[in-house]
Amino acid sequence: MRNFNNIGRVKVFINDPNKKSFFKIIKEVFVIIKAKREIPFYYFKYLYRKEVKNYLDYLSTGEINAIGNSKLLHKPAYRSLLDNKLFFSLLLEKSSLHTPKLVSYNLGNSFHYNNTNRQIFGKAELIEFFENVFKANKLEGLFLRPLSDYGGKGCFKLTRNHLKKEIDAIIDLIFKGSYVHTKIIKQHEEIDKIHNRSVSTMRIISLITSSGQAEIIGAAMRFGVGSSVVDNASSGGFVVGVNVASGTLKRMGRYFLDYGGGEIYEHPDSGFKLEGFKIPYFKEACEEVLKGVTVIPDRFIGWDVAITPSGPTLVEANAAPHLPSFEIEFGGLLRNQHIKQLVAELKGQRV
DSSP: OGGGGGGHHHHHHOTTBBBBBHHHHHHHHHHHHHHSSSOGGGGGTTTBBBBOOOGGSSSOOOHHHHHOOTTTTHHHHHEEEEEEHHHHHHHHHTTSOOOEEEEEEETTTTEEEEEEEEOOOOOHHHHHHHHHHHHHHTTEEEEEEESSOOTTTTTTTETTTTTTHHHHHHHHHHHSEEEHHHEEEOOOOHTTOOOOOOOOOOOEEEOOOSOOOOEEEEEEEEEEEEEEOOOOGGTEEEEEETTTTEEEEEEEEEEEEGGGEEEEOOHHHHHHHHOBBBBBTHHHHHHHHHHHHHHHHOEEEEEEEEETTTTEEEEEEEEOHHHHHHHHHHHOOGSHHHHHHHHHHHHHHTO
16 A cells, blocks of 8 residues: 555545545546556546546556656666766756756765865855855855755755855755755746746656657646745645647646645736746747757656746756656646557567
8 A cells, every 4th residue: 555655645535525426436446457457546646536537548657667767768877867966967068058057066075166176064164165156156146956856855045145044054964965056047037927936947758759759748837835945846836737839838737746736726925827828938948858858868858947038947857757747737648649659668668
């Protein structure tokens, strides 16, 4: 029962007035077992709802794991570039791709800046280091991200005006961890109208098909809420599907499933209605992702793209992006012929 051990999710399912009848749920579960050859714990996270008619179009847990773990899709050398934010930043800065400027980084107590390395062990030294970085680069702040964590975990800002107070709160985390320190992204003013406390990024999925053609599978946009400095759904934000043909937001978004999967039509802080919002530089964002595939030719990648006043910037990329929430916004990824062919390819290769 490890796939259905979240008590909060059990309560959501039991109390959801929008769930299908008991007999319909039982029937659909048995259909999935026969078709997917696994017990569909994932069904009880969302597919049990009345509006979901095409439940077989959603990837099973086994299919998602096959995509994430497949050696046909992910070469170890490429995966190391995607999974390590430092490697990713260094590589992209050597390319023509747009990415947040890597200013400095630390590996525990070892701090790297401007081709020099310095060992730092105390608070005063750490404050001095960042003050010098801010001054030399004329920066008002930096965004720190751990090298390997996902879902916005462990990310925080350091600002020039409140540096000492902010260092007090996270000094142990910095010394015990490893972080990339990048220039803070200035978000496009139109997106700021929806939420300006965090940078709202798009998750764009790319796939290199078996014929070698790079394709955009779909896109969704994530928004933070409240004072959170990250937009990730798993950090309390929500996700909204994107109409790829028009580059506009769909009518409704959803909170992450572990937060109840509640529907949302406008941002809870600004009241901005989501439906129809035209994402600035959306076409250029898709083009930048396809350029990224030529630099890191991993066959299946989830790219996180921010939109600045001058265009898109690639923040990070994931070989195993969180697909359940994404495909809910898509309406079932197996509706996409490329994904359907991919799953068949993986099953044929017994990966």
